[in-house]
Amino acid sequence: MLAYLVRRLLYALPILIGVNLITFALFFVVNTPDDMARMQLGVKRVTPDAIEKWKAERGYDKPLFVNSAASGAGVLTETIFFAKSARMFVGDFGRAEDGRDIAREISARMGPSLAIALPTFVLGLFVTVAFALVLAFFRASYLDFWGVVLCVALMSISGLFYIIGGQYLISKVWKLVPISGYGGGVEAWKFLILPVLIGVVSGIGSSTRWYRTIFLEEIGKDYVRTARAKGLSEAAVLFRHVLRNALIPILTGVVVVIPLLFMGSLLTESFFGIPGLGSYTIDAINAQDFAVVRAMVFIGSVLYIVGLMLTDISYTLVDPRIRFDR
Amino acid sequence: MNFLPVILWSDALIWLLVASALLLGWLSSRNPPLRAAWRRVGRHRPGMAAATVLLAFVLIGLLDSLHYRPALENKGEGKTAYAIEVLSLLDLVATPLRTRNEKTYSEPLATRAYAKEAIEVREADGSVRQTRDYPRLKHGGAHLGADEAGRAADVGRRLLQAGGAALLAWGTLAALAAGLLAHAEGTTQAAAWRRIWRGESDFAWNAVLGALAALFLVAFPLLALCGDYHVLGTDKVGQDVFYQVLKSVRTALVIGLVTTLVMLPLSIFLGILAGYFRGWVDDAIQYLYTTLNSIPGVLLIAAAVLMMQVVIDTHPQWFATAAERADLRLLALCFILGMTSWTGLCRLLRGEALKLRELEYIQAAQAFGVSDLRIISRHILPNLMHIVIIALVMDFSSLVLAEAVLSYVGIGVDPTMISFGTMINNARMELAREPMVWWSLAAAFAFMLALVLAANLLADAVRDAFDPRMAGAA
Numbered sequence: 001m002l003a004y005l006v007r008r009l010l011y012a013l014p015i016l017i018g019v020n021l022i023t024f025a026l027f028f029v030v031n032t033p034d035d036m037a038r039m040q041l042g043v044k045r046v047t048p049d050a051i052e053k054w055k056a057e058r059g060y061d062k063p064l065f066v067n068s069a070a071s072g073a074g075v076l077t078e079t080i081f082f083a084k085s086a087r088m089f090v091g092d093f094g095r096a097e098d099g100r101d102i103a104r105e106i107s108a109r110m111g112p113s114l115a116i117a118l119p120t121f122v123l124g125l126f127v128t129v130a131f132a133l134v135l136a137f138f139r140a141s142y143l144d145f146w147g148v149v150l151c152v153a154l155m156s157i158s159g160l161f162y163i164i165g166g167q168y169l170i171s172k173v174w175k176l177v178p179i180s181g182y183g184g185g186v187e188a189w190k191f192l193i194l195p196v197l198i199g200v201v202s203g204i205g206s207s208t209r210w211y212r213t214i215f216l217e218e219i220g221k222d223y224v225r226t227a228r229a230k231g232l233s234e235a236a237v238l239f240r241h242v243l244r245n246a247l248i249p250i251l252t253g254v255v256v257v258i259p260l261l262f263m264g265s266l267l268t269e270s271f272f273g274i275p276g277l278g279s280y281t282i283d284a285i286n287a288q289d290f291a292v293v294r295a296m297v298f299i300g301s302v303l304y305i306v307g308l309m310l311t312d313i314s315y316t317l318v319d320p321r322i323r324f325d326r
Numbered sequence: 327m328n329f330l331p332v333i334l335w336s337d338a339l340i341w342l343l344v345a346s347a348l349l350l351g352w353l354s355s356r357n358p359p360l361r362a363a364w365r366r367v368g369r370h371r372p373g374m375a376a377a378t379v380l381l382a383f384v385l386i387g388l389l390d391s392l393h394y395r396p397a398l399e400n401k402g403e404g405k406t407a408y409a410i411e412v413l414s415l416l417d418l419v420a421t422p423l424r425t426r427n428e429k430t431y432s433e434p435l436a437t438r439a440y441a442k443e444a445i446e447v448r449e450a451d452g453s454v455r456q457t458r459d460y461p462r463l464k465h466g467g468a469h470l471g472a473d474e475a476g477r478a479a480d481v482g483r484r485l486l487q488a489g490g491a492a493l494l495a496w497g498t499l500a501a502l503a504a505g506l507l508a509h510a511e512g513t514t515q516a517a518a519w520r521r522i523w524r525g526e527s528d529f530a531w532n533a534v535l536g537a538l539a540a541l542f543l544v545a546f547p548l549l550a551l552c553g554d555y556h557v558l559g560t561d562k563v564g565q566d567v568f569y570q571v572l573k574s575v576r577t578a579l580v581i582g583l584v585t586t587l588v589m590l591p592l593s594i595f596l597g598i599l600a601g602y603f604r605g606w607v608d609d610a611i612q613y614l615y616t617t618l619n620s621i622p623g624v625l626l627i628a629a630a631v632l633m634m635q636v637v638i639d640t641h642p643q644w645f646a647t648a649a650e651r652a653d654l655r656l657l658a659l660c661f662i663l664g665m666t667s668w669t670g671l672c673r674l675l676r677g678e679a680l681k682l683r684e685l686e687y688i689q690a691a692q693a694f695g696v697s698d699l700r701i702i703s704r705h706i707l708p709n710l711m712h713i714v715i716i717a718l719v720m721d722f723s724s725l726v727l728a729e730a731v732l733s734y735v736g737i738g739v740d741p742t743m744i745s746f747g748t749m750i751n752n753a754r755m756e757l758a759r760e761p762m763v764w765w766s767l768a769a770a771f772a773f774m775l776a777l778v779l780a781a782n783l784l785a786d787a788v789r790d791a792f793d794p795r796m797a798g799a800a
Contacts, residue, residue, distance in 0.1 A: 018617035026629050031636045039636050152786070156723065156779040158730045160750050161771055168757045179758075266624060266735060285628050286736050293629055300622035308620075 001316070008312060012305045016089070019301040023294055024085045033060035033080070036290060040097075058291075059083055059094075084294070093295035097287060102295045106277065112182055113264030113276030115192055120199035121261055124207070125254060127200055132211035137238055139216060148212070154205030162202040163271045170194055180273040195268045211250060218246045248318050255314045259303035263296070328397040330408045334653040339584050340391045360711065365528075366791035373787020374530040375537035376780040382541055383575050383777055390416040390576040393649070412649035416576075420569055422553055426465035428564035434765050435481060435555045437467035437474050466556045481551065488550035492542035500535050507531065559765035561752065567766050570744050571773045577745035578777060580656060581663070581729045582722040588664025589721075593672035594714065598702055600672075601679025611676070615669040623666050624735070630662040631737040652740035659732070659739060663725065671717045675710055682706055712792040719788045723781040730774065746774045 037054040038046050055061040062080050070078040077083075084094065093102035135147045171179040177194050218224070219242055227237045264278035273279070277296070284292035354360035367373055392415045395408040417424055431440040438460040447455050462474075470476055501515075507527055508518035522531040548568065551557040558567040600611040618626075638644075638655060645651040682688060683706070691701050726746075732738035733747025734754070741748060753766035 014613065015617050015620055018613065019621055022617065022621070023629065026633055030633045031640075035636045035640050039639060152782050153775075153779060156775055156782050157771075158727050158746075158750070158774060158778075160730055160734055160754070161767075164750075164754060164757060164767065172758065260622065263622065267731060270735075281625070281628070282735055285632065288632060288635075290632065293625065293632065297621055297625045297629055300625050301620045304620040304622065 005309070005313075008309050012309065015305060016301065019298065020085050020088065023297050024081060027290055027294055028064060028080055028084075036060070039288060084291075088295070088298045093298075094291050096284070096292050097289045102292055105280065106295070106299065109264075109275055109277045109280050110262055111276075112274050113262060113269065113278060115188065116195050116199070116268060116274060116276065117261040117264055119192065119196045120203075120265075121254075121258070123196065124200045124203045128204055128207040129211055129250065131204065131208045132215055133238065133243065135208070135212045136215035136219065136242075137234070139219070148209065151205045151209045151212075154201075155209070156205075157202075159202050159267055162198050163267060166194060166198040166201075167271065170197075180271065182272075182274045191272070191274070195272045195274070199265070199268060210253075211246075214246050214249050215242060218242045221245075251318055252311055252314055255311045256304070256307040258310065259306045260300070262303060263300055328406075329394040330397070332393040332395055332412050332649075334393055334412070334650065335657050336580050336584065336653050337391045337393060339587060339657070340388070340580065343583050343587060344388070357708070363712070363791045367787050368529045370787035370790065371525070371530045371533035372783045373533075373790075375533040376783035376787070378534050378537035379541060379776060379780040380784060382545075383780070384579065386416065386572060387576040387579040389419070390414045390573065395647075410647055412647050414576075416572060420572065423566045423569035423572075426566070428463050428465065428556070428560045429461075430560070430562060430564050431763055432463055432466055432556055432560045432564075434557060434559040434567075435466075435477070435551065436463060436559070437470065437477055438462055440761075440763070463556075466560075467554060469554050481555070484550045485547050488546040489543065491550075492539075492546035495546075496535075496539050496542050499538060503531050503535060558769045561766050562756075567769050570749055570766075571769050573744040574746045574749060574770070574773065575777070577656065577739060577743060578726045578729060578774075581660060581739075581745075582725045582781070584657065584660040585663045585667070585725050586718050586721055588661050589668040589671065590714065590718070592664070593668040593670075593675060594707075594710070596668075597672040597675025598679050598706060598710070601676040602683050602698070602702060602706060604680070608676070611672075615672055618666065619669045621666075624732075626666050627662055627732065628735070628737045630665075631659065631732075634658045634662070648742060652743040655740045656743060659729075663728065667721065667725075671714070674713055674717070678710055678713060679706055682709055712794070716785075716789050716792050719781070719785040723778045723785065726774070726778055726781065746770050 033055050034051055037051040037060075041050055041054060052061065060080060062078055062083065065076075065079055065081050067075055067078040087094075091103055093106070096102050096105065131147075135144050138144050138147075167179055170176050171194065177190055180191075182188070182191050219238075223245075224237060224241060227241050228234075232240075262277065263281075264274075264276040266278045266282050268274070269276045269278035270282045280292065281296050283289075284296070354364055367377075393412050394414075395410075395412055398407045398409055429439065432438070433440055439462075440460075442458045442460055444456055444458055445461050447457050447459075449455055467474070467477055467480075470480060504515050504519040504522060507513075507522060508515045511518065511521075513521075518527075521527045522535070525532050548557055552566075552568050556566050556568070558571065560566055561570070596611050596614070600608040634655070638651065638658075645654065688701060688705055691705060729738055729745060730747040730750055733745055734751045738747045739745050749766060749770040753763070753770070756763035756766060
């Protein structure tokens with residue numbers, strides 16, 4: 001197992017380097033730092049001096065890859081690539097446009113993001129699996145048919161409408177919870193309940209349909225027929241046999257997104273004014289803060305790769321037939 | 327000539343898509359398994375109803391994809407000058423909708439504005455008095471004149487007329503369908519009609535006619551009322567919401583269709599290459615798509631769009647008109663979406679190609695010395711087509727939904743381009759207003775739901791018909 005993990009880690013490294021190169025190319029080769037400076041400074045105040053000053057303040061005044069003016073190791077380290085891209089591997093993301101340290105900002109904003117994303121994820125998984133199980137239990141009936149129709153209809157509604165409609169109905173008309181905002185401590189649940197609820201409802205459509213097909217596939221298998229032949233009741237077959245086996249593809253399918261929960265959700269956080277990583281990203285996009293977007297891209301990829309590795313591990317945990325340490 | 331045809335890049339691609347869809351149709355009509363699969367789609371009732379609705383959307387989109395620049399008033403001799411504004415045929419048809427702008431919000435079918443403002447009232451004795459009231463709209467219900475109380479009667483009369491016209495048009499089309507079926511099957515018209523009604527016909531005529539009836543009953547009243555009223559109200563700057571919704575359709579179609587045009591060649595080419603040649607080619611391609619896949623989609627799109635924005639802003643000389651700039655940004659968005667979404671299909675195709683190359687008939691072809699290129703084009707590609715077609719229709723709806731979210735985040739289409747995303751974005755604070763403004767959001771919601779729901783239903787039908795694993799069940 002350990003050898004396998006080490007191998008996977010080594011395999012992840014070239015992917016991270018690739019991600020790093022892609023983002024570097026996107027941010028510094030497609031457009032020169034001069035273009036970015038012009039964009040940030042606006043059309044009116046652009047003078048060559050202002051551009052130079054802007055670049056120097058942010059450390060963009062170095063050459064891209066090779067600094068022939070420097071000596072020794074400085075040839076490689078005194079460059080934009082080393083300062084802005086390679087340093088990300090040690091957790092140094094530089095500073096945002098407002099001068100704050102990005103790494104510190106990210107660690108402070110992870111909490112609120114998780115406070116929304118984790119309950120949404122757990123509750124959503126529970127609700128959709130339960131709903132899919134009901135549909136599979138009543139398969140080929142009117143309930144199943146209209147359940148699937150409902151899922152397709154729910155899938156066809158843009159996530160924006162769930163949020164706008166939910167805020168309108170629950171906060172404005174019924175006045176149950178505040179429309180947006182965030183507070184620490186015990187009072188936080190008031191602000192969290194609506195985003196979590198909306199997150200769960202907006203995910204029901206596609207997940208339920210997917211889980212239902214997994215259940216139906218499992219129901220068609222031979223061991224289910226054997227279980228029925230033994231005289232087990234339909235409920236016992238479904239809960240004792242089908243559910244446990246169907247959980248393997250379901251769990252391994254969702255494990256990959258668990259690390260990404262740290263990133264929060266762009267839409268939810270910006271609509272509800274939650275100071276998490278999602279709203280941080282959106283603010284950075286709107287302010288065209290390239291350093292922050294670059295940092296978020298890198299962190300997102302790291303988390304995704306961690307998710308892939310967790311998926312592999314969860315395979316071995318839930319399905320004893322799979323062994324990786326050969 | 328009093329107009330100058332303009333072919334925007336997205337227009338060219340849209341018509342290219344129409345041509346390739348026709349080509350695909352012709353090719354599948356010559357290929358028995360594909361023909362059988364399309365027949366199965368034709369029998370699928372929800373699928374065909376959805377296809378009818380989609381076709382209506384596509385027609386609106388195509389009408390909106392023929393652009394021109396009208397000539398300006400010719401001042402004296404010499405060369406004709408053309409307006410800087412690029413219009414489409416849809417704009418021409420909907421000229422009243424496009425040009426009759428109010429000052430600000432007004433409710434659907436309203437004759438007066440939505441908020442009170444200071445207006446001057448001329449008294450009988452000729453003096454002018456200031457008062458606060460709802461001002462009369464410039465265009466909404468202007469034909470009523472002073473008889474504003476007659477609005478309900480006028481609307482009712484128009485609704486009845488439109489309903490009648492819709493029934494008449496539907497009856498004609500239904501009779502035509504029955505006639506066609508009767509001719510094809512050699513029965514009487516009445517017998518054909520009975521078969522359609524009971525859903526016994528080979529093609530799902532009853533679903534198509536049902537969807538047409540619903541379409542007509544919605545479209546005819548809208549059309550009958552939109553000439554003299556703002557049938558879905560007006561937005562903050564007084565633009566007709568119905569016009570905006572119509573314009574949004576094309577943006578959604580371009581995003582949903584042109585993106586697949588970018589994505590397909592990449593995923594087909596690389597997927598087959600990886601699966602067929604294996605070895606280091608496979609390793610390299612797998613590395614490429616794992617790397618691209620590991621960057622969260624929205625962030626990669628955000629990064630790319632930000633960079634593209636810099637390019638567009640620093641090169642204003644590339645674009646003759648604002649429409650061209652917006653169009654290029656739309657295309658760039660399609661391109662970026664395509665670059666971030668080809669990996670899923672590529673992985674599927676690679677897996678399938680890996681399986682296919684081990685089958686006996688491919689090994690036999692290799693033993694006979696058939697070249698790799700020929701094996702791929704004659705034996706592998708046709709056997710992957712069902713995956714491609716399924717992926718194509720499945721992706722459409724998710725792309726349309728993605729556009730709305732991206733435009734909200736600020737990394738979508740150009741803010742001047744009308745799309746569902748920009749409509750929602752502009753209207754998102756309106757529910758919080760007192761009194762609330764609901765019609766913009768409601769219109770965007772209804773039209774988007776109709777489009778995406780239809781696309782999802784058609785995707786289900788196509789998947790059921792083309793997926794060999796489903797063939798036993800159908």
